[in-house]
Amino acid sequence: MAESVSSSHRFDPTILREYDVRGIVGSTLHAADAHALGHAFGTIVAEGGGRRVAVGRDGRISSPEIAAATIEGLQAAGIDVLDVGGCPTPALYFAVHHLAADGGIMITGSHNPPDYNGFKMMLGTAPFFGADIQRLGEIAGTGSFATGQGAVEAAPVLDAYVARLLRDHRPGRALSVVWDCGNGATGPVITALAEALPGTHKVLYPEVDGTFPNHHPDPTVPETLEGLRAAVADAGADLGIAFDGDGDRIGVIDETGRAIWGDQLVAIYATEILAAQPGATVIADVKASQVLFDRIAELGGVPLMWRTGHSLIKTKMAETGAPLAGEMSGHLFFKDRYYGFDDAPYAAVRLLALIGASDRPVSAWRDDLPTVLNTPELRFPCAEERKFGAIAEVKAALDGRTDVSVNDIDGVRVSSEDGWWLLRASNTQDVLVARCEAQSAVALERLKDQVRDAVRAVGLDVPDF
Secondary structure, X not given: OEEEEOOOOOOOOOOEOOOOEEEEEOOOEOHHHHHHHHHHHHHHHHHOOOOEEEEEEOOOOOHHHHHHHHHHHHHHOOOEEEEEEEOOHHHHHHHHXXXXXXXXXXEOOOOOOOOEEEEEEEXXXXXXXXXXXXXXXXXXXXXXXXXXXXXXXEOOOHHHHHHHHHHOOOOOOOOEEEEEOOOOOOHHHHHHHHHHOOOEEEEEOXXXXXXXXXXXXXXXXXXXXXXXXXXXXXXXXXXXXXXOOOOOOEEEEEOOOOEEOHHHHHHHHHHHHHHHOOOOEEEEEOOOOHHHHHHHHHOOOEEEEEOOOHHHHHHHHHHHOOOEEEOOOOOEEEOXXXXXXXXXXXXXXXXXXXXXXXXXXXXXXXXXXXXXXXXXXXXXXXXXXXXXXXXXXXXXXXXXXXXXXXXXXXXXXXXXXXXXXXXXXXOOOOEEEEEEEEOOHHHHHHHHHHHHHHHHHOOOOOOOO
């Protein structure tokens, strides 16, 4: 395989992000970008002696064209492509393991609006992010691509993926479950799971439709769970489970209609995992409740707060040997009996096994956790070019404060007697993300005022919250 300097390509700088590549189709992201990315990624795989890369795509309208261009770019680097076809992101991650590929590229806009698309990548079985993503731009910018002519082979894995998901389900009491696929990429997988699992199952919106005609597929937004909440009530179901557009994030509704957020789910899973692995590390991101970190310690585990981002969490899991990790956003990671990547259908299977092995309703598992008052994720529009600078200004303004403690591992998490608040720049959207948590309503309002002051101080508008 030769390397040569061919025509160079410049990516829009806003699409090369910390842990994936993402842009607006027809504006910041085009088929030519996909071809160049595939060619540059293939060059990196070839440098390491690799030859085979798995490629999958979600159900967005633009994904077939973006995937085709990516595959052509990989072939131009001499890489043989294993074309997984339409699938959720975790099925593509699974394919890299199952097919013993040298890397993987998932074409997905994740939970973003329909006009977005992008790429999540693996080099070997490890996440590909940070400086590696920036190197794609460097290779493309100089035209220093490997050259060759790779082949393409159809490599469907959904049947094998579903079988692997079911392997870790244990028999227990039959449950009534409502599933909300939101017209995202999980539809075929969840339909197959529902047919195979014991109990009673109702699947909402399993048809893959990149226009997302029923609701936006983001289970961290409370409004997107309203239909699932109503369906759980109508069916008298034990729980409801929702997925984002590409199936790597989960949302859960208990039988009373309450949402169980990502950090609360980690606390539930930790009861089982830490009983089997006392002293193990459990990782959660900076947006997670203090209740979770306290709960991990109570269960005999070692809590570790880390930066938000699926690639960053997976890398930290590998460094620490943590069997479990999770994010407030619903990315949940199991190394216990699984591969360590974020997989919402797998998390769902593990939850059903855990609940089914007990005689307690889902709400009782949630009620085991102390009650605190907190906000959902708050998002403040902020230009892509401005958002990291804005956070730097907030950090500077906090320097020297003696009435608070500041954790700046990812944005600023500011703790005081009232509780804590967080402000950080999103790595996937042009927003600042905030969250507050307190023991009382009065304290929560004080924290929210601090967030408002911090956001206004960097020149941004603050909507009501």
